[in-house]
Amino acid sequence: xxxxxxxxxxxxxxxxxxxxPLFLIFFYAFTDNASGKTLFTLxxxxxxxxxxxxxxxxxxxxxxxxxxxxxxxxxYPAAMILASKDxxxxxxxxxxxxxxxxxxxxxxxxxxxxxxxxxxxxxRFLVSIGLGQVQLMYNNFAVILGMVYNFxxxxxxxxxxxxxxxxxxxxEAAKDLGxxxxxxxxxxxxxxxxxxxxxxxxMTFMPALSTFVISRLLSGGKITLIGNIIEQQxxxxxxxxxxxxxxxxxxxxxxxxxxxxxxxxDESVGAGGLL
Amino acid sequence: xxxxxxxxxxxxILLFLYAPIIVLIVYSFNASKSRAVWQGFSLxxxxxxxxxxxILSALETTFLIALIASxxxxxxxxxxxxxxxxxxxxxxxxxxxxxxxxxxxPDIVTGVSLMMLFAFIGIELGFVSMLLAHITFCTPYVIIxxxxxxxxxDMSVYEAAQDLGAKPFYALRKTIIPQLMPGIVTGFLLSxxxxxxxxxxxxxxxxxxxxxxxxxxxxMARKGVNPKINxxxxxxxxxxxILLLIVNKxxxxxxxxxxxxxxxxxxxxxxxxxxxxxxxK
Numbered sequence: 001x002x003x004x005x006x007x008x009x010x011x012x013x014x015x016x017x018x019x020x021p022l023f024l025i026f027f028y029a030f031t032d033n034a035s036g037k038t039l040f041t042l043x044x045x046x047x048x049x050x051x052x053x054x055x056x057x058x059x060x061x062x063x064x065x066x067x068x069x070x071x072x073x074x075x076y077p078a079a080m081i082l083a084s085k086d087x088x089x090x091x092x093x094x095x096x097x098x099x100x101x102x103x104x105x106x107x108x109x110x111x112x113x114x115x116x117x118x119x120x121x122x123x124r125f126l127v128s129i130g131l132g133q134v135q136l137m138y139n140n141f142a143v144i145l146g147m148v149y150n151f152x153x154x155x156x157x158x159x160x161x162x163x164x165x166x167x168x169x170x171x172e173a174a175k176d177l178g179x180x181x182x183x184x185x186x187x188x189x190x191x192x193x194x195x196x197x198x199x200x201x202x203m204t205f206m207p208a209l210s211t212f213v214i215s216r217l218l219s220g221g222k223i224t225l226i227g228n229i230i231e232q233q234x235x236x237x238x239x240x241x242x243x244x245x246x247x248x249x250x251x252x253x254x255x256x257x258x259x260x261x262x263x264x265x266d267e268s269v270g271a272g273g274l275l
Numbered sequence: 276x277x278x279x280x281x282x283x284x285x286x287x288i289l290l291f292l293y294a295p296i297i298v299l300i301v302y303s304f305n306a307s308k309s310r311a312v313w314q315g316f317s318l319x320x321x322x323x324x325x326x327x328x329x330i331l332s333a334l335e336t337t338f339l340i341a342l343i344a345s346x347x348x349x350x351x352x353x354x355x356x357x358x359x360x361x362x363x364x365x366x367x368x369x370x371x372x373x374x375x376x377x378x379x380x381p382d383i384v385t386g387v388s389l390m391m392l393f394a395f396i397g398i399e400l401g402f403v404s405m406l407l408a409h410i411t412f413c414t415p416y417v418i419i420x421x422x423x424x425x426x427x428x429d430m431s432v433y434e435a436a437q438d439l440g441a442k443p444f445y446a447l448r449k450t451i452i453p454q455l456m457p458g459i460v461t462g463f464l465l466s467x468x469x470x471x472x473x474x475x476x477x478x479x480x481x482x483x484x485x486x487x488x489x490x491x492x493x494x495m496a497r498k499g500v501n502p503k504i505n506x507x508x509x510x511x512x513x514x515x516x517i518l519l520l521i522v523n524k525x526x527x528x529x530x531x532x533x534x535x536x537x538x539x540x541x542x543x544x545x546x547x548x549x550x551x552x553x554x555x556k
Binding site: 007008009010014016018020021022024025028074082086093095096097099100102105106107108110112114115117120149152153156207210212213216217231235240243247251254258 | 278281282284285288289291292293295296298299302351352354355356357358359361362370373374376377379380381382383384385387388389390391392395396407408410411414418468472474475479489492493496497499500504505508511512515516519523
């Protein structure tokens with residue numbers, strides 16, 4: 001029946017639109033065309049290590065790490081509650097938490113604008129109770145909030161799917177042997193949930209690290225992350241070499257995190273989510 | 276007490292996730308342009324939406340691209356999945372890994388790499404380049420949806436059809452395709468949703484010559500909040516929500532029919548790996 005040649009059109013498509021573009025990133029990251037000739041160069045890769053860009057990379061890591069940490073602290077209890085046996089309407093709640101994963105993050109980020117801006121709802125509320133206006137936007141807080149908001153479901157889902165699979169008899173055995181609640185959690189539940197935690201952390205950290213929309217909209221362009229630099233290189237500056245080198249950096253990080261997930265993570269929670 | 280606290284916590288998380296979107300939608304019905312003051316229900320912004328030629332053409336672009344891209348991706352992906360089944364293990368693994376690249380790569384990297392490709396092969400940025408990009412990131416999802424269905428395929432019907440004199444292609448259409456249909460439809464719906472939803476890849480592959488709804492939202496949102504964007508957002512949100520619910524409902528009901536095997540994207544990857552391992556033995 002299905003013959004191997006059925007895949008030929010896709011193989012051609014895949015080569016042109018997936019393999020060649022990847023090759024082009026490497027090509028532009030490592031060549032220079034300034035003198036009319038295409039020459040191998042490490043200049044673009046070196047450029048990443050200029051203080052200016054190192055600062056941006058550092059800031060991206062710092063903000064993504066904080067966002068990931070907040071997601072973890074907020075998400076782990078949520079995953080535990082969802083996974084607990086006595087929680088009713090579990091499936092509905094789960095779908096409600098997962099649905100935003102598939103929704104346009106641009107819209108979700110934009111939705112915070114009307115809450116955070118100076119004449120926004122939160123500030124109007126603060127003024128009306130006599131606390132006065134607070135600058136909520138155009139700062140690190142707003143960008144981190146945007147990241148947490150966008151990527152929280154990516155933390156909850158993998159942890160949840162590991163927690164529900166934990167064998168209840170192990171927990172019971174620990175209790176029978178005299179462990180209290182905290183001890184059961186620290187010695188049994190938490191270590192067993194590590195694969196989900198690893199997946200959750202990577203699935204939150206990587207998109208936070210590569211975003212340019214959240215920082216652009218919620219900081220009004222004041223805070224620059226790796227994604228913003230890449231965007232500028234391709235839309236304004238036209239320095240494809242630097243843009244490609246930075247894209248390559250993101251790809252290397254994705255690659256490392258994939259190895260990490262494959263080794264320690266829960267592989268069943270790929271990019272797919274619950275759908 | 277403990278139960279109540281648990282419920283309260285989940286409620287707070289859901290409030291955090293949905294409150295901004297609900298506020299956004301509510302304010303799209305606000306009569307006043309000032310977004311913080313509520314001046315009564317009105318459909319002004321929706322009316323303005325449907326007289327704004329820029330937004331209308333973006334609406335057309337969004338759905339035209341989504342329709343063509345998802346149809347092409349579905350055909351391309353379905354045949355690709357069928358062909359992949361007959362590949363040797365090593366080739367299969369390679370093709371599968373490459374197929375996953377657009378799924379796993381950050382959108383910005385996919386976007387800029389395709390932008391460079393179009394410059395490299397001399398395709399002008401615009402509608403066509405955007406369409407090609409959308410087909411590229413949709414096809415992997417079709418393949419991921421169809422592959423597991425191929426493992427469950429009953430081949431004897433196809434052989435019987437041929438024994439009874441059906442030409443190979445006719446037999447394929449009458450016996451194989453119907454069995455694959457649930458996977459194909461899921462792949463199509465996913466492609467359509469992802470295409471309507473996409474911003475980053477479209478942003479880099481249109482060069483500002485064509486705009487979809489997300490791009491309109493982005494360029495307007497840069498200048499601050501505007502009730503008209505709230506209206507566009509509300510429409511986009513509702514569209515995507517409905518599409519997602521359809522996909523989910525299909526998955527859930529097919530789960531009921533085949534209760535033994537949860538057929539979600541979550542499990543598909545596992546099924547593929549398991550199948551290939553058995554194949555290798």
